[in-house]
Amino acid sequence: MTESEFIQNLHTTAPTWSGIRFLKRMWQFRMGVIGGLFLLSLIIIAVFTAWLAPHNPYTQDVTQSLAPPVWIEGGSSDHLLGTDHLGRDILSRIMYGSRISLVIGFSAVTLQLILGVALGMLAGYYQGWVDSLISFLVDAMLSFPYILLAISLVAVLGASFQNIIIALAISGWTKYARISRIETIKLKEQEFILATHSLAYSSWRIIINHILPNILPTLVVISTVGVARAIISESLLSFLGLGIQPPTPSWGVMLAEGRDFMFMQWWLAAFPGMAIFLAALSINFLGDTLRDLTDPYLRKN
Amino acid sequence: MNQTLLDIKELSTRFHTPEGVVRAVDRVTFNIKKGSCLGIVGESGCGKSVTALSIMQLIPSPPGKISNGSIMFENRDLLGLSPNEVRGIRGKEISMIFQEPMTSLNPVYTVGNQIGETYQIHQGLSSKEAREKSIEMLSLVGIPSPQKRVDEYPHQLSGGMRQRVMIAIAMACQPKLLIADEPTTALDVTIQAQILDLMAGLQEKMDMSIMMITHDLGVIAEISDQVVVMYAGQVVEQSSVDELFEYPFHPYTQGLLGSMPKLGDKFLRGKHPLQEISGQVPDLINLPVGCLFASRCPRVEKQCREALPGLTEVSSEHDVRCWLV
Numbered sequence: 001m002t003e004s005e006f007i008q009n010l011h012t013t014a015p016t017w018s019g020i021r022f023l024k025r026m027w028q029f030r031m032g033v034i035g036g037l038f039l040l041s042l043i044i045i046a047v048f049t050a051w052l053a054p055h056n057p058y059t060q061d062v063t064q065s066l067a068p069p070v071w072i073e074g075g076s077s078d079h080l081l082g083t084d085h086l087g088r089d090i091l092s093r094i095m096y097g098s099r100i101s102l103v104i105g106f107s108a109v110t111l112q113l114i115l116g117v118a119l120g121m122l123a124g125y126y127q128g129w130v131d132s133l134i135s136f137l138v139d140a141m142l143s144f145p146y147i148l149l150a151i152s153l154v155a156v157l158g159a160s161f162q163n164i165i166i167a168l169a170i171s172g173w174t175k176y177a178r179i180s181r182i183e184t185i186k187l188k189e190q191e192f193i194l195a196t197h198s199l200a201y202s203s204w205r206i207i208i209n210h211i212l213p214n215i216l217p218t219l220v221v222i223s224t225v226g227v228a229r230a231i232i233s234e235s236l237l238s239f240l241g242l243g244i245q246p247p248t249p250s251w252g253v254m255l256a257e258g259r260d261f262m263f264m265q266w267w268l269a270a271f272p273g274m275a276i277f278l279a280a281l282s283i284n285f286l287g288d289t290l291r292d293l294t295d296p297y298l299r300k301n
Numbered sequence: 302m303n304q305t306l307l308d309i310k311e312l313s314t315r316f317h318t319p320e321g322v323v324r325a326v327d328r329v330t331f332n333i334k335k336g337s338c339l340g341i342v343g344e345s346g347c348g349k350s351v352t353a354l355s356i357m358q359l360i361p362s363p364p365g366k367i368s369n370g371s372i373m374f375e376n377r378d379l380l381g382l383s384p385n386e387v388r389g390i391r392g393k394e395i396s397m398i399f400q401e402p403m404t405s406l407n408p409v410y411t412v413g414n415q416i417g418e419t420y421q422i423h424q425g426l427s428s429k430e431a432r433e434k435s436i437e438m439l440s441l442v443g444i445p446s447p448q449k450r451v452d453e454y455p456h457q458l459s460g461g462m463r464q465r466v467m468i469a470i471a472m473a474c475q476p477k478l479l480i481a482d483e484p485t486t487a488l489d490v491t492i493q494a495q496i497l498d499l500m501a502g503l504q505e506k507m508d509m510s511i512m513m514i515t516h517d518l519g520v521i522a523e524i525s526d527q528v529v530v531m532y533a534g535q536v537v538e539q540s541s542v543d544e545l546f547e548y549p550f551h552p553y554t555q556g557l558l559g560s561m562p563k564l565g566d567k568f569l570r571g572k573h574p575l576q577e578i579s580g581q582v583p584d585l586i587n588l589p590v591g592c593l594f595a596s597r598c599p600r601v602e603k604q605c606r607e608a609l610p611g612l613t614e615v616s617s618e619h620d621v622r623c624w625l626v
Contacts, residue, residue, distance in 0.1 A: 191405040197359055199392035199419055199470070209418075213409040 032289020038282035046098040053092040054080070057249045061087035066265050082267045084257060090267065093249035094275050100250045101279060104165055105231040109223050111169035112230075116176025117212075117219065123177070124184025125207055134177065141174045150233060154242045164243050168230050179222060183215040217291060224287025228280035235276050251276050305373075306510050307356070307478055308332040312370035314348075314355045317363065321586040325351040327534040328370070330612075333478065333527075338504060338511040340525030340542070342518060342557065346582060348534040349514045353480045356512075357397055358387050374478070393423050396471040400483040402463035406455035412439070412466050413451035419473040438469040443499055461492035465499065472503060479504075480512045485520060497523050518561055522546060527618075530554050533582055533593040536612065540619035550621040552598045553578070592624065600625060 026033050045052060065087040068075040075082060081090040123134035141149070153167035187193055188211070196206050231251075237243030238252025246253050251272040258269030314326040326348040333339045341349045354360050355367055358379065372379040374395065379387065399405045407415060416438055417431030426434065432451065439447035442465040455463055464484060471479055481500065485493040501524050504511050513524055521528055521542065528545045530538040530553065538551040549555045559576035566573075580597035583589050589596065591606040598605065604624050612620040 191399045191401050192407045194359065195397075195399060195405050195467070195470070196407075197391075198357055198397040199422075200388040200390075201392075201418075201422060205422075210407055214407070 029289045029292065031285040032292075035282040035285025035287075035289070038278065039286060042098050042279060042282075043102065045095050046102050049095045049099060053089075053095045054078075055089035055092040057088060057093040057096045058247055059088065063087065066261070066268075068265070069267050081271050082265075084254075084268050085261060085265075090254070090271055093254055094251065094272055096249040097251045097254065097272065097275065098279075100161075100244055100248070101231045101234060101276070104161075104168070104234045105227040105283075108165050108168035108172065108230040108234075109226045111165065112173040112226060113176055113219065113223055115169065116173035117180045117215075119173075120177035120180030121184045121207055121211065121215075124181040125188065125203070125211070127185070131181070135181070138174045138177050141171070144171075146171050147233060147236060150237060151240065151242055154237060159237075159242050159245060161244070164234060164237060167237075168233055172226065172230065172233075175222065175226070176219060179218060180215055183218060184211055187211050187214055221287045221291040224283050224290065228283040231279055231283075232276060235272075304335045305332045306335045306375065307512075308371075308373040309352075309356070310371050310373070312352070312355060312372060313368045314351050314360060314365060315368050316365045318586075323585045324534050324588065325365075325585065326355060329531070329534075329536050331527075331529045331536060331539060333510050333512060335477075336504070336508050336510060337526040338501075338513055338524050340513045340515065340521035340528045341531060342515060342521055342528060343531035344516055344582065346585075347531045349516075349531055350482055351534075352531075353397065353482050353512065353514055356480065357391055357395065392419065392476075393474045394476055395478045395480065396474070396476040397480040397482065398464070398467045398471045398484050400486050402460050402467055402487060405467050406463055408455055411452050411454055412458070416451075416466070416470050416473055419470060423474050434473070435469075438473060439466070441503070442466070442469045442472070443495075444469075460488050461495065464488060464492075464496055468496075468499065468503070472507070475507055476509060478510045478512065480514070482514045483516070484513075486515070486517070493520070494523075500524065518557060530557070533588070534585060535593060535622065536620075537594065537622045538620065539612075540616075544616070544619050548619075550615055550619070550626065551594075551623050552600050552625075553594050556597075556599075592622075 061083075064079065064083050065085055067079050067083040067087075069082045070077050070080050072082075079089050079091070081094070083089055084093075119134050119137075123131040149171035150167045153170060154163055157163040157167060184207075193206060193210060196210050201210075234243055234250065235252030235255060238250045239256040241256065244250035244253050246257065254272035255269050255276075258265075258267075258272065261268045309332065310330050312326055312329045313324070316323040316325055329348070329352055331339065341352065343349050351360070351365075356372055356379070358367075360367060367380060370380070374390065379390065382390070406412070410418075413432055413435045416435035417426075417428065420426045420431040420434050421428065436447045436451050439450055444450050444462060444465055450458075450462075455466070458466065464487075468484075479500075484500070485496050488496060497520060500511060500513075503509075511524070513520065515521060525542050528538075528540060528542055529536055530545075530551065532553050538545070538549070538554045545554065546558070549558050556576070556578040560578060562575055578597055583593055583596065589606075591604075591608055592598070592601075592610055595601050595605040602624065610622050610624045610626075612622050613626045614620050615626055
């Protein structure tokens with residue numbers, strides 16, 4: 001049997017796609033499946049909040065204020081997770097809050113990626129003074145604590161939905177720039193990039209078509225963690241009063257409002273806190289699994 | 302047949318490093334005839350690969366620079382062309398295959414994508430046409446069931462298969478000159494022979510010239526018509542293959558031939574150590590006066606240490622850089 005026939009046989013004898021194999025695969029990536037399902041349900045909730053939420057998140061009812069969750073004495077099935085100090089339904093507010101968290105999380109990271117990857121790859125590919133300039137910028141940015149930079153930017157720009165996204169994007173792109181720069185430098189030395197030069201492909205094509213796809217897996221993993229971080233940062237900015245302004249229901253705003261009632265009426269802060277935690281965790285699970293899936297060596301196994 | 306395709310004269314390439322100027326290629330002169338195969342032999346660091354990269358003008362600059370000479374390709378001096386004109390020749394008329402088939406293909410694209418891309422860029426074919434051409438090329442380089450292979454990723458192929466794919470990519474635009482930089486070094490011996498056969502077959506079929514860079518005299522004997530022996534950035538001997546193996550003149554060439562193990566030698570002559578060339582290649586930054594091989598030469602004489610010998614013709618088309626000629 002020649003080498004090629006042998007390899008051919010390997011392929012034909014490999015098990016074909018079936019229900020059992022599908023389930024096995026799902027089990028292999030169970031953490032990612034859990035994370036993905038949770039994130040998916042969060043997205044569905046965010047999109048259809050207006051129909052799904054049991055109450056209007058802004059409606060105040062002082063007679064119902066500080067009602068505990070349903071399983072605690074004094075709780076009612078009308079407010080499953082209880083109400084806050086103004087009598088607003090906590091579950092409904094968390095559901096509305098998911099919109100803000102997801103939109104800010106994903107759009108901030110998208111902007112970070114565009115900015116960071118573009119600058120990082122330029123620095124890594126051209127090196128020389130382009131690299132010096134961009135690396136200097138990155139170092140300067142990194143000498144500033146991430147959240148402090150975001151806080152000062154919001155303070156300067158003013159607290160609004162768009163400005164939070166812009167502030168998070170500007171303060172968070174450096175990580176992607178560093179990673180894409182170093183990965184680009186590494187790949188540039190590889191023979192397959194040298195081979196594309198020998199075929200006279202343009203620099204633009206080499207960067208976009210040949211280097212970028214090779215660094216994407218790394219970026220995907222890191223940027224999912226970045227989404228989780230952006231969601232937490234938004235909550236933190238809102239908690240500090242620099243983000244989403246009350247009465248808009250953001251998880252951070254709810255956390256800030258619940259602070260005063262932490263010891264007696266813990267549900268005001270605990271449930272939005274849990275929402276932040278679960279959202280960040282599920283995104284991290286998903287990110288790890290995506291890494292495994294995009295790895296060309298693991299893909300076929 | 303006797304038309305010259307590539308004519309290199311006095312080519313020098315230098316690298317400006319913090320330690321000093323490295324003379325990687327020093328006044329190298331040779332030519333390649335249409336439809337023939339030129340072998341370049343020499344040990345690591347003798348300037349073989351840098352010569353190839355100089356022709357392709359892929360020398361990283363800085364620190365590298367082609368400081369002197371001319372590279373005439375079909376009566377055009379490649380060194381005088383604009384970067385755009387050079388790119389018109391690179392990949393289309395001169396293409397190159399590299400030593401490491403394991404890292405020469407992009408891991409994220411299928412084989413078909415990578416062969417097809419050259420067609421899409423250089424010949425403006427649609428992706429469907431490019432795919433058909435890729436399948437055609439795969440079967441041309443002897444890959445079985447190309448229809449299936451075309452959609453596979455590099456990591457699914459063995460080293461020999463990948464080198465075939467590399468050849469397919471390099472041959473896609475039917476170049477007039479194929480530069481092969483140690484294409485068989487990373488492969489095991491049986492596959493080496495297959496790849497060399499393939500290249501020789503393609504050379505005949507497509508009427509192209511090959512510049513074969515190797516440190517393996519066996520490869521040279523197999524495929525080349527002409528040989529250039531390089532040492533420390535200089536040409537030390539050049540001639541036809543037959544003549545070089547029959548009458549090697551330069552002590553370095555003799556050393557190279559003597560250091561090749563011969564099959565069955567042990568039974569004929571008993572156990573004896575392989576002949577080696579003792580010593581080290583001189584430092585390319587501080588080159589010694591005189592012949593660069595003097596410090597390792599078994600037949601060194603006084604004048605060898607005093608002045609660098611020029612290339613002398615010993616018979617027709619056989620030049621040697623040695624005082625003892």
